[in-house]
Amino acid sequence: METRRRATHDGRESITAWVWWDAYRAHRQGPAAIRNRQRARLAELVAYARQHSAYYRDRYQRLPEHVEDVTALPVTNKGELMAHFDEVATDSAVTLAGVQEFVADPARIGHRFAGKYLVATTAGTTGTRGIFVLDDRYWAVASGLMGILTAKWLSWRGLVRLMRRGARSAEVIATGGHFLSVAAGTREKQEKPRRHRNVRIFSVHSPMSQLVAQLNGFDPAMLGGYASVLRLLASEQHAGRLHVHPVLVVSTAEGMPPAERGRLERVFGAVVREVYGCTESGYCAYGCGQGWLHLLDDWVIVEPVDADQRPVPPGTVSHTVLITNLANRVQPIIRYDIGDRILVRPDPCPCGDPAPAIRVQGRASDVLIFPAADGRGVVTVPPLALGTIVDRIPGVELFQIVQTAPTSLSVRVRPNADADTERVRAAVREGIAALLNDLDLAHVTMEPASEPPEQTTGGKYRTVIPLQPTPASS
Numbered sequence: 001m002e003t004r005r006r007a008t009h010d011g012r013e014s015i016t017a018w019v020w021w022d023a024y025r026a027h028r029q030g031p032a033a034i035r036n037r038q039r040a041r042l043a044e045l046v047a048y049a050r051q052h053s054a055y056y057r058d059r060y061q062r063l064p065e066h067v068e069d070v071t072a073l074p075v076t077n078k079g080e081l082m083a084h085f086d087e088v089a090t091d092s093a094v095t096l097a098g099v100q101e102f103v104a105d106p107a108r109i110g111h112r113f114a115g116k117y118l119v120a121t122t123a124g125t126t127g128t129r130g131i132f133v134l135d136d137r138y139w140a141v142a143s144g145l146m147g148i149l150t151a152k153w154l155s156w157r158g159l160v161r162l163m164r165r166g167a168r169s170a171e172v173i174a175t176g177g178h179f180l181s182v183a184a185g186t187r188e189k190q191e192k193p194r195r196h197r198n199v200r201i202f203s204v205h206s207p208m209s210q211l212v213a214q215l216n217g218f219d220p221a222m223l224g225g226y227a228s229v230l231r232l233l234a235s236e237q238h239a240g241r242l243h244v245h246p247v248l249v250v251s252t253a254e255g256m257p258p259a260e261r262g263r264l265e266r267v268f269g270a271v272v273r274e275v276y277g278c279t280e281s282g283y284c285a286y287g288c289g290q291g292w293l294h295l296l297d298d299w300v301i302v303e304p305v306d307a308d309q310r311p312v313p314p315g316t317v318s319h320t321v322l323i324t325n326l327a328n329r330v331q332p333i334i335r336y337d338i339g340d341r342i343l344v345r346p347d348p349c350p351c352g353d354p355a356p357a358i359r360v361q362g363r364a365s366d367v368l369i370f371p372a373a374d375g376r377g378v379v380t381v382p383p384l385a386l387g388t389i390v391d392r393i394p395g396v397e398l399f400q401i402v403q404t405a406p407t408s409l410s411v412r413v414r415p416n417a418d419a420d421t422e423r424v425r426a427a428v429r430e431g432i433a434a435l436l437n438d439l440d441l442a443h444v445t446m447e448p449a450s451e452p453p454e455q456t457t458g459g460k461y462r463t464v465i466p467l468q469p470t471p472a473s474s
Contacts, residue, residue: 110184
């Protein structure tokens, strides 16, 4: 067993090194080389899925033998893949019943399912919990890409500072479940303890005073976590309770407003960057110094589309986005609707990176829908419209807007420690009211909430929560 594991690890490490070298060469050769890799990898993935997955074999039976154009393929989504879990899997050892039994046991977090695979679940904040099985190729690609990104983000002086401090890395993430970051981090520490002795996982569910004390004791050179949690930690650093000295701060899983990125850079004295992706896709894009996200086109295909799944041009906010993960073979993710609304920059990014640049505008499922004042039709409000208003109000540390009825909102605000609480809350209500008036939604009422913003089970803070549908009566 030990020999088999060592062989698996050595294979993954060689793939990681190859990914790093191949990505380095591709990015030096330019966009055309990346597009060629993307087409070739898509054709390989489709051929593999056809051969080994009953689900994809059935869906692709009328397609040409060789497919390099992703738009020729049908669209799928989380509900569809979960409903056909066993048929989607390309390994007969991967069954929904077996994986569900596996994830029901917290003691198995980070262990290999069927002796081979990493299992990760999503929190189900959009209504359907996802269970995803990831092979070593997926994780090798993710590890190789992160190595490339660290070198992109830091100057040689920054890299030297990072290495002098042992590359100590702190991940402030959700624990207690088979979430991707904690499952992957736990597995790496179990299987390669010496290499990962300077990597620590800290729970976002810990009391803030305890989290601050733990981070002070560790003093990471790299600090990673959800954007909302990093905002809270920046406030602790500014107040003098937290005193860490990271070289690099990496925001994951949630959008980071440009103003907040600047605040974190000043407070931590560090380079602050963002990665965009999800459990299903791995890394999709990486942040630059201009606050844009650049696509990793060599290992993922990102398609912004309208409500009818037709491509939207650069400069237009999409209704949703389709992703294709070109790395994972055991549970292929091909033209998968993740529900995010994105904007592709129509001109070159000022940072000089030629990779397409995007901004994430929120999730399609987070759009608020109100009945129009005249009773005819509805008015939709995207989450970014509300977020832009609230984020620019001084003194707001976190906020959460919850639609409690068709024409009612509850506004939860966590002010900064040194802010006038009532003044901040009043300013938030006034800002939202002004936006609603501009949208002819003056009939929508706001209820100030006494409770602070609430975390999801995955440790994140959703800033906008639409009205939840009432379950149908039986």
